[in-house]
Amino acid sequence: MARADEMAEQLKGSIVSKLGAECEQTIFKGMKIPKTSVERATWVKDVIQNLDEVVAKDTREEIMHNNGVNCVNHNTRVVKAALARRNKYETLEAFIDAEIKKPSTGTSLERQGGALILSYLPHQFRHPMRCFCGLVNSLPEGEAISPTYCLCSVAFVETWWSEVIGKPVRVQLIESSITGSDKCVFRITW
Numbered sequence: 001m002a003r004a005d006e007m008a009e010q011l012k013g014s015i016v017s018k019l020g021a022e023c024e025q026t027i028f029k030g031m032k033i034p035k036t037s038v039e040r041a042t043w044v045k046d047v048i049q050n051l052d053e054v055v056a057k058d059t060r061e062e063i064m065h066n067n068g069v070n071c072v073n074h075n076t077r078v079v080k081a082a083l084a085r086r087n088k089y090e091t092l093e094a095f096i097d098a099e100i101k102k103p104s105t106g107t108s109l110e111r112q113g114g115a116l117i118l119s120y121l122p123h124q125f126r127h128p129m130r131c132f133c134g135l136v137n138s139l140p141e142g143e144a145i146s147p148t149y150c151l152c153s154v155a156f157v158e159t160w161w162s163e164v165i166g167k168p169v170r171v172q173l174i175e176s177s178i179t180g181s182d183k184c185v186f187r188i189t190w
């Protein structure tokens with residue numbers, strides 16, 4: 001099974017585990033997970049739209065948060081690489097200074113008051129895309145997805161940075177590349 005197929009199954013599992021099997025009709029409406037990337041991105045868009053229409057906001061937030069944590073658990077290489085970079089520095093401040101000076105490809109990091117502003121710039125990746133998420137990065141230009149979907153990335157960034165910093169962080173989504181911007185911007189505080 002391809003990685004994106006696994007991610008789509010994971011999203012479906014996150015929804016079904018919270019809402020129960022009866023959500024098959026109301027959320028998925030008989031739609032099967034497509035195999036092509038564009039069709040899969042459109043499937044995700046439609047599923048999230050259905051979720052928005054029938055599920056309370058706090059429940060949607062919980063579903064997407066759980067999906068983001070699961071995504072980190074499936075993308076351990078990203079976290080391990082960040083931890084390896086962090087371990088090269090004596091202090092957290094030195095690590096953050098280094099990340100600001102030489103960010104990972106397709107990202108930028110800056111200080112803003114007592115917060116970090118992390119930006120993902122998916123058009124700057126080696127293979128430019130709409131979003132860094134493999135499930136929706138093939139969504140056609142001009143199409144947007146509900147901000148509900150981006151709550152998954154908030155949990156991803158929160159989990160990742162909590163690991164790197166060594167204590168819980170709070171993450172706020174400022175902009176999203178898949179809801180209309182050309183970048184994803186997060187505010188991180190601890």
